[in-house]
Amino acid sequence: RKEVEQDPGPFNVPEGATVAFNCTYSNSASQSFFWYRQDCRKEPKLLMSVYSSGNEDGRFTAQLNRASQYISLLIRDSKLSDSATYLCVVKTGGYNKLIFGAGTRLAVHP
Amino acid sequence: DTGVSQDPRHKITKRGQNVTFRCDPISEHNRLYWYRQTLGQGPEFLTYFQNEAQLEKSRLLSDRFSAERPKGSFSTLEIQRTEQGDSAMYLCASSSITDRSYNEQFFGPGTRLTVL
Numbered sequence: 001r002k003e004v005e006q007d008p009g010p011f012n013v014p015e016g017a018t019v020a021f022n023c024t025y026s027n028s029a030s031q032s033f034f035w036y037r038q039d040c041r042k043e044p045k046l047l048m049s050v051y052s053s054g055n056e057d058g059r060f061t062a063q064l065n066r067a068s069q070y071i072s073l074l075i076r077d078s079k080l081s082d083s084a085t086y087l088c089v090v091k092t093g094g095y096n097k098l099i100f101g102a103g104t105r106l107a108v109h110p
Numbered sequence: 111d112t113g114v115s116q117d118p119r120h121k122i123t124k125r126g127q128n129v130t131f132r133c134d135p136i137s138e139h140n141r142l143y144w145y146r147q148t149l150g151q152g153p154e155f156l157t158y159f160q161n162e163a164q165l166e167k168s169r170l171l172s173d174r175f176s177a178e179r180p181k182g183s184f185s186t187l188e189i190q191r192t193e194q195g196d197s198a199m200y201l202c203a204s205s206s207i208t209d210r211s212y213n214e215q216f217f218g219p220g221t222r223l224t225v226l
Contacts, residue, residue: 008150043201043217044153087152095166096141096205096213100152 001026006088006101013108017078021104023071023088030099032091033064035073037084038103044087047073078108112136114218116202122224123192130188131221135204142185143215144177145201146170153201159185160207192225199223 006023013019025033033050048055050062050071061074071088088101115134123129135142140161145153156175158166161182171177174192179185189196199222203215 004152043219045217046214089152095158095160096215097143097155097158097166098145098153098215099155100145102151 002101003027003092003099004088004090004101006104008102008104010105010107013078013106015078015080015108015110017108018074018076019078019106020075021073021086021088021106023073023101025069025071025088025090025099027090027092027099028066028069030069030090030092033071034089034091034098035060035062035071036087036089036100038087039084044100047086075106078106080108080110082106083108114202114204114216116200116218116221118221119219120222120224122226124226125192125194127192128188128190129192129223130186131200131202131223133185133187133202133204133218135183135185135202136206136216139204139206139216140182141205141207141213141215142179143203143205144185144187145203145217147199147201147220148197156187156200189223192223194225197223197225 035047036044037047038044059076063072085103087103142159144156147153159179199220201220202218205213205215
């Protein structure tokens with residue numbers, strides 16, 4: 001079983017739609033949680049950290065459920081520019097090593 | 111541009127050859143990481159340096175792989191006797207231990223390796 005699992009998609013949605021991505025992780029000792037965004041043939045970039053209380057950044061809302069070892073990302077009012085792969089990421093251990101899911105691909109169409 | 115840089119951006123080699131990649135982290139970042147990413151997968155951790163010390167290595171890093179960061183600044187990743195399974199994007203990232211926030215890892219553009 002992979003340490004971080006995501007639905008690979010692709011999610012094809014129209015502009016303005018709300019889309020939700022889910023992710024589960026296997027290591028209960030995981031300490032920190034993130035969503036990274038990766039455009040085609042580009043490097044991953046941090047989208048947002050995920051906190052136990054849930055957090056929001058504009059159109060993006062992230063949630064963490066430690067008991068279920070579940071992370072989510074909600075994107076409201078999708079834009080064409082949101083088309084990318086969204087990587088669920090977990091930090092476990094003391095050296096800041098990141099464990100990535102395989103990513104969920106989002107395609108927003110006009 | 112003061113981000114993470116990697117060289118070369120692309121490398122095509124024949125099976126059995128040795129290749130070396132270079133990573134220049136963001137200035138004054140003391141943590142440096144190497145990851146490998148294959149098509150359709152997320153990046154996989156390979157190794158981690160704090161300053162010049164290599165503190166963690168993944169099981170993925172076979173004895174054909176070696177990484178160095180001799181002066182605590184740039185790093186090199188060498189693959190000896192390349193195999194077709196080594197074909198991947200090799201990503202370097204750096205972070206600062208002194209950041210108050212989650213010491214975000216900033217990724218370079220990667221070196222895409224193709225082994226023929």
